[in-house]
């Protein structure tokens with residue numbers, strides 16, 4: 001797994017794109033930003049459930065809460081609730097929130113895990129197959145621990161790599177936005 005910080009940053013990427021392309025209101029502030037980041041990190045709550053309920057064999061990590069079905073269902077429920085409560089009026093939340101939650105399993109799929117522990121059960125409840133990606137661009141906390149690193153050092157390494165990776169990504173995004181604003185002329189009314 002990536003760290004909660006890494007997943008939160010992935011949610012922030014979706015929020016940044018949504019704001020930039022006006023898929024959500026430009027006035028959306030820190031509360032909306034926290035909603036996106038929080039939802040992106042949420043699937044790892046299965047670890048907390050396992051710890052509290054000792055339900056590892058019934059509810060293993062990276063299974064139900066890491067499926068696309070869960071992302072779709074929870075995203076739609078939260079969007080529906082926000083619309084119903086009058087918190088948002090923008091219907092784009094109905095696809096943005098499922099997409100935000102789906103960044104979580106997609107990121108986890110790209111992490112190198114200890115042997116026999118990799119993959120995400122992406123298509124539950126329809127299939128128990130663990131899905132991998134060849135795009136392994138970082139190692140998980142578990143892989144460092146599995147190969148003998150102390151847990152604090154594993155977390156530190158993963159968080160550092162995530163901060164650098166997402167820092168570069170955000171710089172690239174804002175660079176592209178800047179270039180786009182310079183290259184594409186603003187619409188002018190011909191008189």
Ligand SMILES: [Zn+2]
Pocket residue numbers: 001002043044062066104105108
């Ligand atoms: Zn996860």
